[in-house]
Amino acid sequence: MKCIRIGYGHVAEWHEKKLTEEDVTTIGVIDIDENKRKLALEAGFQVFSSYEEAFKLKPDFWDICVSTDFHLDILQTIRSLDFHANIIVEKPICHFFQINTLKKVLENFPGKIVVNENYVSSNVTKNVREISTSLNLKPTRIISEMSKNRTADIRKGRFLDQEFFAFGYEGSHMITNILELGEEYFPAEIKNPHYGDMHITMPNGKICLPKQGRVEKKYISKSGAEVILYTSMAGDIKYYYPGPFSFFDKIVEDNNTRYRILAVEDEKKCMAVVGFYEPVPGLNRGEGTVVVFEKGDIKEYIAPIYDDTMGLSLKNAIHYFLEKRDNPCTVDMAIEIVELFHLLKR
Ligand SMILES: NC(=O)c1ccc[n+]([C@@H]2O[C@H](COP(=O)([O-])OP(=O)(O)OC[C@H]3O[C@@H](n4cnc5c(N)ncnc54)[C@H](O)[C@@H]3O)[C@@H](O)[C@H]2O)c1
The missing domain is CATH 3.30.360.10 (Dihydrodipicolinate Reductase; domain 2)
Incomplete structure (x- = not known):
């Protein structure tokens, strides 16, 4: 399978390692930080400055590894471009105050989204x-x-x-x-x-x-x-x-x-x-x-x-995209985790 990775920070490095073990090839990277883009280029990745440009390569899935603040915006961008997209998004899916907007953005979305709450696969x-x-x-x-x-x-x-x-x-x-x-x-x-x-x-x-x-x-x-x-x-x-x-x-x-x-x-x-x-x-x-x-x-x-939870979680996501299993962590499950986290905040 071919993926576009958004975000080239710490967790992206683990994703690259674990997904390579599942025969996934990263065909491009998007990052807002110029230094990170430079690092990705040096590591041999194609770097894109726009989602439209990346979409032309017909990725099998998008792998969102950016800071939590931007998960929602990026899900919205991908949805508007690639209506049947397969997406892995890092945990937490969003902040508590973004939950209602997230639900609206994903209403009637026919694509497949897996949230990488890796302990779900432990x-x-x-x-x-x-x-x-x-x-x-x-x-x-x-x-x-x-x-x-x-x-x-x-x-x-x-x-x-x-x-x-x-x-x-x-x-x-x-x-x-x-x-x-x-x-x-x-x-x-x-x-x-x-x-x-x-x-x-x-x-x-x-x-x-x-x-x-x-x-x-x-x-x-x-x-x-x-x-x-x-x-x-x-x-x-x-x-x-x-x-x-x-x-x-x-x-x-x-x-x-x-x-x-x-x-x-x-x-x-x-x-x-x-x-x-x-x-x-x-x-x-x-x-x-x-x-x-x-x-x-x-x-x-x-x-x-x-119990390599990161490896298991990403492997399960790929198997879900390939219709070999059910979704290891749905958006609803991830929202429940964010809600409980918020409830226990004080
Ligand atoms: N599953 C886990 O165990 C686990 C562990 C660590 C982090 N995480 C999650 O992974 C996500 C990323 O964490 P990290 O530690 O890799 O952060 P990081 O800061 O190391 O990397 C984030 C990268 O995303 C880029 N970025 C930020 N906003 C962007 C945008 N709008 N568009 C494109 N690129 C953008 C940054 O430039 C940076 O390179 C967070 O949501 C975090 O909660 C999960």
Whole structure:
């Protein structure tokens, strides 16, 4: 298949790698930034200054990798030009305040749109859901934790989210994993969140970044289960489960160690099913594991589980365009994630 890529930044690089593995050829790149266009040319891509020019090459699909602010405008442009277009658009599909306009723009659009909410395609999440169901668990508590020590990144000048604070980085992935467990885990009663500041030692002294250190969001779901979303940018692990990680409560300041889990607990049965997302110690990149606990002991250990979510998500999108499967993440599913993200904003 042939694609036109819009946006030549960080995520575009992953798309190029993963889509090449699916026999996709990028026949052109569009980017508003002159330096990015220069880089694309140097990498051997044809660069277009207009969508009309790119459309003449009859792409099989368009791959939108630009900043979220512009997803809506670009979807509108493509729709007006290529009425039956196939489109991959990065997550989130749009901002909360754009949802109504997005719905209008896409009304009666016959093309195919896949939103790259990559955790929708996670095999670890799928295993957690299927194993919990097969064990007939009635979840009393569900925990999604995604923690990483980003101190070094921040020292180097990493972008800081001043709207969603610590929740802005992994929040939508955590929400996606919870929603993949079932609609019954949508919130019924939201509790007050707890934020922690980030303290970083710089050459000229210590600085404090308000609400950037960690956040814990809790709610009672429609099913009655308590749902906890926790993330720490300072690398402070809160919900440790035994399994692939030997006990630790602080993630070292490197680029590879992350602690990303999804736990489904049934207090009455004294059981828990816990998914560990990659990278997992002792496994290759792109491999995760699921551990089943009964009365605190490990009952089952499933590893490795192939879980390169970015690769899986893009592969599923291509298979959908080729009519080999259903849509892995529709616009409606993506809107639901944006709505829940907004609901949990405070
Ligand atoms: N699925 C994931 O896990 C994941 C991870 C990171 C980023 N993302 C998403 O990917 C998108 C891009 O993020 P990124 O980190 O690659 O950003 P980035 O800033 O590195 O790259 C964005 C690129 O788009 C270009 N651009 C911006 N507006 C444009 C426009 N109107 N027309 C053409 N080009 C334009 C910029 O010049 C830049 O080159 C965001 O929506 C982000 O949320 C998803």
